[in-house]
Ligand SMILES: Nc1nc2c(c(=O)[nH]1)N[C@H]1C(S)=C(S)[C@@H](COP(=O)(O)O)O[C@H]1N2
């Protein structure tokens with residue numbers, strides 16, 4: 001038997017390209033290398049040309065929950081556990097300051113959000129570069145994305161290019177996702193956003209699903225066509 005979905009979520013059969021409409025026409029600058037910058041409150045900034053190289057790989061099947069209430073069951077991601085990457089690379093080489101309990105995740109398209117380091121260290125958080133055994137496509141975050149299944153989809157930043165360590169202060173605000181961005185966004189607690197209860201936001205977000213899916217698929221098709229013509 002499959003476990004019930006978290007509160008307010010509904011399963012869908014597809015896995016659409018999705019996000020804030022603001023990012024529908026933005027695409028990664030490059031998709032061939034998992035380049036990652038580690039910066040902020042660290043002793044040493046790192047510019048990693050191939051972030052996952054040499055690290056033990058895992059595959060994981062997990063459900064994906066968008067804040068607008070769609071859930072896609074049983075996605076098979078491949079990559080490296082964030083915890084593994086943190087202990088093998090970030091901790092010894094970048095040496096984050098002890099008070100840096102917050103990590104700002106940034107994508108090549110300019111999307112960004114913050115996560116508590118303690119949430120990132122959960123065993124099911126991945127730096128993923130494959131989906132269903134194949135390299136990530138642009139649709140789902142090539143070349144590298146975060147996968148944090150216990151948090152709403154907006155924490156799972158696609159085209160991941162930078163991790164910036166910061167002191168965990170209540171004043172932290174991301175510009176891009178604004179009111180939508182809950183500091184933790186835990187799915188089980190229905191932490192959909194700030195300023196309004198999760199159950200209320202369900203009803204505000206649901207009507208957005210269809211138009212956003214349509215927009216993101218149209219802009220991807222245009223992007224693919226432009227690349228073919230080049
Ligand atoms: N870089 C980037 N990451 C992003 C987004 C985005 O627009 N840009 N959208 C977020 C949202 S709201 C969701 S639900 C998921 C969607 O992932 P998918 O496009 O692979 O389905 O990506 C998240 N990560």
Ligand SMILES: [Mo]
Nearest residue numbers: 066067153154
């Ligand atoms: Mo989302």
